[in-house]
Amino acid sequence: MGAQYVEWEDYPDKKRKAHEILVSQSFPPPPEFQLAPIPGIRWKLWHRAIGGRLAVVPEESWAIVLKEKSQDMLHLLQFPYNGEPPKKLVTAQPITPNPLHFVRNHGGIPSIDPSAWFLRLDGLVKTPQKLTLSDLQDESRFPRMERLVTIQCSGTRRIEQIGLYAGEGDEMINAPWAEGAIGTAKYVGVSLKKVIKYCGGLEEGAKHLELVGADTYFKMNEVMNYAISVPYSKVKSHEVMLVWEMNGEPLPKIHGAPVRAVVMGYIGARSVKWLYRITAITEPTRAPVQSKEYLYFNQQVGKHNQRWIDGIQIQEMPVSSAIMSPWNKQVVLHEGKIEVKGWAYSGGGRWPERVEVSADGGFSWYAVPTENLSTKHKFAWRTWQMWLPCDVEGWVEIVVRCWDNSLNTQPIEVRNAWNWGLHVTSSAHRIRIYSVNKKKEKTRERLGEFERRGVSFVPITRPTDFPYMTWEEYEEYFKKAGPRDVDE
């Protein structure tokens, strides 16, 4: 045998020495991977390229984020700011604290002096008006209104669609939202219907109201103010509020101060922030956010055949739900039952009636006990909790689905509702958890071994130095059972 390699079994001394070296030093752990965040550079460059007032908006906006939002927020996009609370805080309370409420801004945050601000009402109203904040707050003119409202972004849970198939690419609309792009707050303001009435009502033919915000929007090399419209029918039923208070505090700048719209049961994109103008019109606005974006296409529509007219306009969100605890990829040590928590919501004034959870990927469903659901509201989510039976160990998929009061329920797989715009992830929410059932003897013993040695059981992908079975036990077993290969 040549001397250019080591025949270890021939050199027990070398072998022992090597062993000693290895146990006397520490080596780096196996590598990990992570997903990179989206920088949002283009929008800043656009603002700087335009210059003037806009040049400083990115920095100003970021300063407001740091001041008004919780340090726990997950920043999906720095500018325009898109952020959501981390999973553990989304449903910690049925009402979302302001610093944790998700933010999906379409532009920078305008700097508005509330005392100089007024709202313009024009277009097809009988008497166009300019109303200051004091005017709106004058209860002799407008009765005060308070509502608990859930606002949901149509991009909620988009990350699941992105994970399945790539879709329309644009760092703005493609923000990879998880389950936190939804929030619930108590809003105080006035009904837009009362304000329209104050303008003498609508002219003949007026059927929609265009709401315009002070934020600058960029679209295909054009700049404009953010604008959408809502049908007057929505206004008439007191489902559109003009709001200056959120959860007992003045409306935060990042959420639209001094005054924003809150359009109940519609996607968040309709609840215009930094509102400064309302125009009565005959048809839905042609502003791009309303006419060319937030469209829901058939699965086969894409870059190769997309026409705006083929997309359904996304106004109301369908029934949906999410598991907020445990988390995807979490290692769950339990005693045969796993605590599961989350939210359920349905748009358009429908509400969750039943929430069902599965521990076997959607084959069998357990109903969340009615008493474990938070209070019903016409325009708010319900949070829920249950103990889900789970005997199985290893990777299991926990799934939730909701039935609303119209008996709508959710498609079962992400692909069922996948669409090019990556909007409206309405499929049953599924998470993968690693189940470790301490009711099982072998598992309990093994966990005890980790504890005795003071070694952390997680991450499960980190190998252990101590096998569960001794070499003697292994030999013993095969002495009785015969070798692994069948003898002829």
Add this chain to the structure above:
Amino acid sequence: MGAQYVEWEDYPDKKRKAHEILVSQSFPPPPEFQLAPIPGIRWKLWHRAIGGRLAVVPEESWAIVLKEKSQDMLHLLQFPYNGEPPKKLVTAQPITPNPLHFVRNHGGIPSIDPSAWFLRLDGLVKTPQKLTLSDLQDESRFPRMERLVTIQCSGTRRIEQIGLYAGEGDEMINAPWAEGAIGTAKYVGVSLKKVIKYCGGLEEGAKHLELVGADTYFKMNEVMNYAISVPYSKVKSHEVMLVWEMNGEPLPKIHGAPVRAVVMGYIGARSVKWLYRITAITEPTRAPVQSKEYLYFNQQVGKHNQRWIDGIQIQEMPVSSAIMSPWNKQVVLHEGKIEVKGWAYSGGGRWPERVEVSADGGFSWYAVPTENLSTKHKFAWRTWQMWLPCDVEGWVEIVVRCWDNSLNTQPIEVRNAWNWGLHVTSSAHRIRIYSVNKKKEKTRERLGEFERRGVSFVPITRPTDFPYMTWEEYEEYFKKAGPRDVDE
């Protein structure tokens, strides 16, 4: 209105100027993500810590990789070297060229002088022998043997299991193999049976042969030579060769020069490279690769309850197949039929009889025409090709499955065969492709538009500046169809 933000519609001049600025500059494209490679640092540190001959092995081995393997190889792990050919080359030819044959080394490449090399035969053989390379090549003693053999790593397509659920973590055994950890070559050597006969045959009770390689293996702070065993029944039927020639060339160093074993129909881990010793034994070897690794566990077995005795020893690979063209996430422009190519293989001397392909995620299956499969062999794969009908546009999932001559077929989903060790990804191989069907008028028109403008259609996630529909067409449509919202 304050002067602190821009009401764009009030300042057409500013708006126009902004537009001019935007079209006059270029901005960076939307961001992309990528998976990080595995560095393989621990094994190098181990070698350096041990020192002596081993200290230089990482560099020597890498130099051999660069010399013997194609520049096209995908390096999954630099050291010990693990690499596979890129998808476009895996099935380019039914016989894999040596520089493109996958390599799954368990240690560094030993430096062996062929003229000094000899093979030791000992243990329960009647007459222990030492045979030089010239001895083995002496046709008066040993008849020459030539066979076409497919060698497959039990980690082939592991990346699909990793993508679904994390499993046992170890940068060595967890190499994220794709579909290229399989290769087919014509080997020349002698049958091990003849060599055993030359030793006078086996002693009473000898049922297994331990094959030992010159490479150094590290396991739980121990060092040793790489070793496994094969049952004598396998040897007796001339299914174990001692090989020094691969595809008409001397066996490359990286593939085990001067002599390696080729165990037909077994996983690659049994075909020991840099072979220097064969020992006849009564039971399968207790060497870790054979006794504690390459075990196939039930889905519920993991870090919390894993015992070696509960895993099935992985010797033969089950029936499997893979799509090598198109590639996962490829944008496929076609005329209603997509060309699909790949391989199919079954271990243990079974062979692919039928290959079936689906364009709808596994709901309907088309058989690959028999004449489109390469020649049948007892121990080699079959490559195949077909034109798969596909009318659907957008993201579709193409799936392949194989039936072997024993009528075994593949589980349909990755989860069906997922296991803690991430071995034996035997589920039907599925890829996601973006289908663009030029037989559709709208699609053809749109592609023409990209061509006229000289703009690349891919990547599809890159937004376009020119919509498919004009504003006038949009207005026209809603004039006829009415607005998006239903009027009361």
